Amino acid sequence: MTTYECFKEKVEGRNIHPETLLATDYLNHFNEVIMLLEMVPDMPDILEDCKEWQPKSYADHFRDSGFSDRELAIAAYDHVPERFKKPFEETVEQMNTLALLSITRTDEAFAEGRPEVAAERARAGSRALQKMIDVASAIIHGGHGTFDQAQIDDMMAP
Template identity: 60%
Template structure:
């Protein structure tokens, strides 16, 4: 996963100099009528990938065999999500991602990485609690809340907030 992110970062085209570069400005104009934020060049549709796993995790306490369907869920990068989606402006979202200003891309990618780690951790913890319905439910609720908190952070970044969680907040979420 980290290797994939490093390779993607190495192949990205950066805006000329900063977020005021000509390519960035061109994409801002192109996304004006799309469901893509014109400041960050990011789309909230990507978060549906994580809403899917939250919904599945929440079903496990009532249907423990759903843990296998949860385990079948895999992290998916931003551009890969759009390649596989029916989002009306998916090609534009894919192309614009290469020009997302670093002040948004870095916290966004960090938050997505944290969500992917949290899903894996949650699945392990829930699998360990399958024999205890109350423990399983508590872990599913905790996982859902923690993931929703990270989705809220990612959504804020998509809408122009360039900060991520502090390490102590991350540790608290991961220690649920």
């Protein structure tokens, strides 16, 4: 039995997908910044909380979480098949970039005295991140696909 097959058995019945060995709980890290960005138009001071958000690796997320199977999720990650791991990591990197860019662009608009532009940038960032969460979730559940840079640029167009 391969290590991958062993992990497939270990994760059976857990909140870790038995084929991909990935857990959707990781996406909560991004749901946090999505929620904060959604609140910025009505509560501009929330941008300060957004600015504290930082990318977090899969393992770091689980180390810091209360997820009941966090040690298993961390261990299984080293055995995620490349056909899932590569698109997942590419999507996560795109989400990290998009989240930080959204926060920066929103902050710049506020600094320029354009609160209506800042609000729209926060909304656009939140919507774009939600689309990317859907892609990451599909990968976690055995699907394939990522966004290319042109699609990301289109989502972030002012």
